[in-house]
Amino acid sequence: MSTPARPGRAPLDLSVYLVTDTGMCGARGVPATVEAAVAGGVSVVQLRDHDLTDEEFVALGRQVREVLAGTGVPLIVDDRVHLVEQIGADGAHVGQRDVPAADARSALGPDRLLGLSVSTPQQVRTAIDLDPGVLDYLGVGPMWATATKPGHADPLGPDGVAEVTVVSPWPCVAIGGIDVARAPRLRGRGLAGIAVVSAICAASDPCAAAAELRRAWGDGS
Numbered sequence: 389m390s391t392p393a394r395p396g397r398a399p400l401d402l403s404v405y406l407v408t409d410t411g412m413c414g415a416r417g418v419p420a421t422v423e424a425a426v427a428g429g430v431s432v433v434q435l436r437d438h439d440l441t442d443e444e445f446v447a448l449g450r451q452v453r454e455v456l457a458g459t460g461v462p463l464i465v466d467d468r469v470h471l472v473e474q475i476g477a478d479g480a481h482v483g484q485r486d487v488p489a490a491d492a493r494s495a496l497g498p499d500r501l502l503g504l505s506v507s508t509p510q511q512v513r514t515a516i517d518l519d520p521g522v523l524d525y526l527g528v529g530p531m532w533a534t535a536t537k538p539g540h541a542d543p544l545g546p547d548g549v550a551e552v553t554v555v556s557p558w559p560c561v562a563i564g565g566i567d568v569a570r571a572p573r574l575r576g577r578g579l580a581g582i583a584v585v586s587a588i589c590a591a592s593d594p595c596a597a598a599a600e601l602r603r604a605w606g607d608g609s
């Protein structure tokens with residue numbers, strides 16, 4: 389299901405949003421994992437790797453961009469807004485401790501996608517004080533405790549996430565501890581989609597994992 393976008397933008401399908409983890413992809417590698425996951429129904433891909441140098445990150449990002457060419461699936465860059473152009477990515481995702489969203493938008497220009505992480509309704513209200521045209525979506529998390537992000541905020545759970553989506557003017561994607569068993573518990577909470585790392589990257593068959601998540605999520609209602 390696509391959700392309304394910023395004025396003048398094509399609708400954005402956030403339903404199953406893959407965030408990559410190079411270590412979890414293992415010997416298969418990030419590009420092959422992304423290719424399989426997209427075949428299984430992933431609708432957005434975010435390149436996330438805190439350990440690579442900028443040069444390595446750009447090289448990997450370009451490989452992923454090649455894999456995504458012609459699929460219509462957007463490529464988002466985690467944190468490194470300054471590399472979006474070099475990679476030829478479609479946008480960036482920033483957190484509360486990264487470059488401020490308004491600065492990220494200035495660097496990206498009006499046409500690229502920008503997501504912001506939030507963990508509380510108050511962080512949404514703070515973001516609303518920005519020009520609403522700055523953001524395309526919110527990443528809301530964590531839903532549940534997860535080993536993938538050490539030091540994460542307090543888990544929100546299905547009831548907590550609904551308190552965030554209800555005050556958000558932007559489409560929201562939930563993240564943190566989501567798998568096939570838990571995904572249905574997030575339906576009907578005002579979310580546009582679910583974002584996962586380990587449920588796809590650590591799966592032996594990322595195509596099947598993505599297809600199962602897509603089925604578990606349905607249309608999110």
Ligand SMILES: Cc1ncc(COP(=O)(O)OP(=O)(O)O)c(N)n1
Pocket residue numbers: 405407434436466467481482483484485486503504505526527528529537561563583
């Ligand atoms: C879709 C999505 N939501 C949240 C995050 C987390 O971003 P951030 O808080 O900046 O943490 P890091 O991912 O940089 O560790 C995300 N990456 N994607």
Ligand SMILES: Cc1nc(C(=O)O)sc1CCOP(=O)(O)O
Pocket residue numbers: 407505527528529530531534535536537540541563564565566583584585586587
């Ligand atoms: C990257 C990230 N951000 C989070 C947040 O709460 O903002 S939780 C998270 C990790 C999600 O990994 P997994 O699907 O393996 O639980």
Ligand SMILES: [Mg+2]
Pocket residue numbers: 466467481482483486
């Ligand atoms: Mg970040």
